[in-house]
Amino acid sequence: MIAFASCIANPQTFSARALPGLKRAMEPGSPFAELSTTTSIHEAYNEALEHFAAAPDLEALVLMHEDVELYDPEFCGLVRRALQDPDVAIVGAVGARDVRSLAWWRGTIAGRVHESRGVLDHGFEDPVVDAVDGLLLVLSPWAVRTLRFDTETYTGFHAYDVDICFSARAAGKRVVVADLPLMHHTKGGYGDKAAWDAANAAFQAKWGLSGQEQGGEQPRVAPDAVGV
Numbered sequence: 001m002i003a004f005a006s007c008i009a010n011p012q013t014f015s016a017r018a019l020p021g022l023k024r025a026m027e028p029g030s031p032f033a034e035l036s037t038t039t040s041i042h043e044a045y046n047e048a049l050e051h052f053a054a055a056p057d058l059e060a061l062v063l064m065h066e067d068v069e070l071y072d073p074e075f076c077g078l079v080r081r082a083l084q085d086p087d088v089a090i091v092g093a094v095g096a097r098d099v100r101s102l103a104w105w106r107g108t109i110a111g112r113v114h115e116s117r118g119v120l121d122h123g124f125e126d127p128v129v130d131a132v133d134g135l136l137l138v139l140s141p142w143a144v145r146t147l148r149f150d151t152e153t154y155t156g157f158h159a160y161d162v163d164i165c166f167s168a169r170a171a172g173k174r175v176v177v178a179d180l181p182l183m184h185h186t187k188g189g190y191g192d193k194a195a196w197d198a199a200n201a202a203f204q205a206k207w208g209l210s211g212q213e214q215g216g217e218q219p220r221v222a223p224d225a226v227g228v
Contacts, residue, residue, distance in 0.1 A: 001057045002026075002076045005033035005048040006064050007041050014066040017185045021070035030076070041157045042149035053145045059083070061144050063137040071181040079138055082178035089143040089173035090165055092132025093180045094120060099130035100209050102162050102200040111177030115184035127176040130169065134161025135184050143168060153206055157191070158199035166207055 004022060008014045022032065033051060037044040045063055052061050060079050064070075072078060082091040096107030109122040110129050139147070147167055149160050165175045190196045203209070 002060045003031045003052050004062045006066050007035040007044045008066050017067045017069050024073050025070040025075035027076050040155050042151045042154055042160050045149050049144050058141045061139045065135050067185040068135050069183045078180055083140050087174045088176055089140050089168040090175045091138035091178050093136050095129035095132030095177050097129050102203055104131050115186050129175055131162040131165035153202050154199055156195050158196050159203050
């Protein structure tokens with residue numbers, strides 16, 4: 001069983017963007033958890049992990065933004081193939097290696113995403129990455145039952161994606177990108193830049209990256225940097 005969850009701040013956006021793709025991609029019996037929060041996506045996503053961790057037939061949990069539209073009716077099959085290697089804990093559509101801050105796009109990008117600003121396509125020749133963008137996080141059963149989003153270090157809506165990828169890798173697991181056709185109907189930008197800067201400083205301190213390169217200018221065409 002492949003489960004799905006989304007943190008929904010704007011029901012209209014969810015209905016117009018994510019819901020059509022979910023109807024296309026979900027299998028009969030696939031559960032969906034609608035999460036709601038105004039304070040912390042870390043807490044909201046942990047609720048989904050706690051809920052599905054006890055499911056004995058769980059194959060994967062898909063955490064996705066309310067503005068992400070899944071295109072492929074065989075999405076669940078793609079997820080199963082991406083998680084065939086038991087060492088893979090987290091799968092995303094796009095990410096990077098050599099990540100030194102929450103600005104993952106400053107690293108060596110891999111994967112592909114279609115979005116409202118264009119297409120970011122760096123292929124899948126080397127799918128193993130340090131972190132993936134939180135627009136779509138596919139967690140293995142091991143990840144759902146073992147990892148948690150860090151509510152002690154972070155608040156709000158930043159750092160959740162890169163941080164949990166680092167946690168998976170610290171536990172000896174792999175993070176990869178896979179060809180998961182979708183459209184990210186993003187507005188772009190950092191959102192609350194001061195909050196992003198604070199989360200980035202906390203992330204770099206936690207992982208011993210203080211003083212390394214921070215956000216800087218976003219690329220002309222890139223996925224949503226802040227995951228909101």
